[in-house]
Amino acid sequence: MALNKFMHSRNIYRTPPNFENMSKLFTEFSAIAKMDAKGKVTIDFKDPRSIRVLTKCLLKSDFNLDVDIPEDRLVPTLPLRLNYILWIEDLMAAIGRDTDVRGIDIGTGACAIYPLLAAVKQKWFMIGTEMDAVSLQKAQQNVKRNNLQEFVEIKSNEGTMLIENLFTVDVSLKFDFCMCNPPFYSNLQELCESRSPASVFTTMIGHKYNLSELLQDLKVDKIKHTHTEFCQGRVTRWGLAWTYQKHDIYNLVPPREKSRKMKPPIVHKLPELPNCVNNIENAYQKLKLILSQLKIQYRVLDKRGNLIALDIVAKVNTWSNQRRKKRQLKRMEEKVVKKSRLDSETDSANNSSETITSIMEAPHKSTDLVQTSESKQKQETMPGEPIARHNSTDECYQSSEEVEPLVQAFLKLFKKEDSINLEPQFLTGIGGKECLNQIVQYIQNNWK
Numbered sequence: 001m002a003l004n005k006f007m008h009s010r011n012i013y014r015t016p017p018n019f020e021n022m023s024k025l026f027t028e029f030s031a032i033a034k035m036d037a038k039g040k041v042t043i044d045f046k047d048p049r050s051i052r053v054l055t056k057c058l059l060k061s062d063f064n065l066d067v068d069i070p071e072d073r074l075v076p077t078l079p080l081r082l083n084y085i086l087w088i089e090d091l092m093a094a095i096g097r098d099t100d101v102r103g104i105d106i107g108t109g110a111c112a113i114y115p116l117l118a119a120v121k122q123k124w125f126m127i128g129t130e131m132d133a134v135s136l137q138k139a140q141q142n143v144k145r146n147n148l149q150e151f152v153e154i155k156s157n158e159g160t161m162l163i164e165n166l167f168t169v170d171v172s173l174k175f176d177f178c179m180c181n182p183p184f185y186s187n188l189q190e191l192c193e194s195r196s197p198a199s200v201f202t203t204m205i206g207h208k209y210n211l212s213e214l215l216q217d218l219k220v221d222k223i224k225h226t227h228t229e230f231c232q233g234r235v236t237r238w239g240l241a242w243t244y245q246k247h248d249i250y251n252l253v254p255p256r257e258k259s260r261k262m263k264p265p266i267v268h269k270l271p272e273l274p275n276c277v278n279n280i281e282n283a284y285q286k287l288k289l290i291l292s293q294l295k296i297q298y299r300v301l302d303k304r305g306n307l308i309a310l311d312i313v314a315k316v317n318t319w320s321n322q323r324r325k326k327r328q329l330k331r332m333e334e335k336v337v338k339k340s341r342l343d344s345e346t347d348s349a350n351n352s353s354e355t356i357t358s359i360m361e362a363p364h365k366s367t368d369l370v371q372t373s374e375s376k377q378k379q380e381t382m383p384g385e386p387i388a389r390h391n392s393t394d395e396c397y398q399s400s401e402e403v404e405p406l407v408q409a410f411l412k413l414f415k416k417e418d419s420i421n422l423e424p425q426f427l428t429g430i431g432g433k434e435c436l437n438q439i440v441q442y443i444q445n446n447w448k
């Protein structure tokens, strides 16, 4: 399901751009545009070059921005970036900041997309920071190219902290908000508290799991906050804002009315494991064992107290049809025994044993993949893109050779009221949620 209708209400890309007009306006665009069978002008959304040209032309036609997007750098998808800026506009309006607004964009990227949009749309004064030398230089060139030096300054971040060095250079520096679309995970809170800053901190978040964890942390620390959803195509990202000031931002800019019904997470209570203490560490060891047996890769995202969160990736289906495999194995064993009784030649028995091993280890064929309507991978979709698929995880348009996983998901293992619980959350993968359900079922069946 395309999520464009859930975009910010002022986002111009709720209505897809007119590619026919764009072809007439930009020769660069007409070079990548083609006509589909129905005579509709479209582009190849799988081709990074097309995405680059589309973004460049939209920036020009809709914001009069001339942006050079280097081939080896991230192509910032515009509708999603615009959602973030529009939400900050709401936050600033809500706290009564409408003139001389100053913001910091941490990790601005080669296009300096947020500072440029903020400067042309609102005439906000922006500082963009960047640690990558090439992106830094490109960002500075893009600001100059658009003659926006009066509003935008791009600074190198050479320190280990995210923004601290900006203040060591200029102690009088003040800002109304900071924004960030991070590939990095750092503790801004510590820094923010020590500086008792002017206003509102925001960040974009890539996974719902991180949003719920951060919301919990903010609640525990009694820090005023609010959040939102940024939707584009079939991808959702989240925005989180918090402040140490008096502004009640939750009620001023409340989290958007839930237009789509969010189901509460399904939690599976796991039985006590025999012969060991019913604690999180033993449960974790058991879970790791099962995942290894299933050849499912895992990475620890969070481990504290009675909670362990894993990011799991399954590339082949090793869990379904286990009964069928066992039956086949039994039949083969019986055959081998029969055969070896009748025929004392060991060769034939060896051959059969090899076959048994191959049955148990063979990766499943495509028939094992459960393809449901939910199995389409979530991805950022560009304006005008119908239901095309490109291999994008967050932003970087990856090579099409990258193998799409069967399932990628979060598994949260936690102890509550003396029981161990498992909370799965589907992220992506061609197998869809059904595959994750099968994995969970396998874990439950083998939790003994």
Ligand SMILES: C[S@@+](CC[C@H](N)C(=O)[O-])C[C@H]1O[C@@H](n2cnc3c(N)ncnc32)[C@H](O)[C@@H]1O
Residues within 6 Å of the ligand: 074, 075, 076, 106, 107, 108, 109, 110, 113, 114, 129, 130, 131, 132, 135, 157, 160, 161, 162, 181, 182, 183, 184, 395
């Ligand atoms: C995901 S990209 C976002 C770029 C841009 N803001 C956007 O949304 O299109 C993150 C950027 O942050 C930069 N970065 C990473 N760590 C940083 C740090 N500690 N300080 C400043 N920039 C950083 C990276 O080089 C990269 O350009």
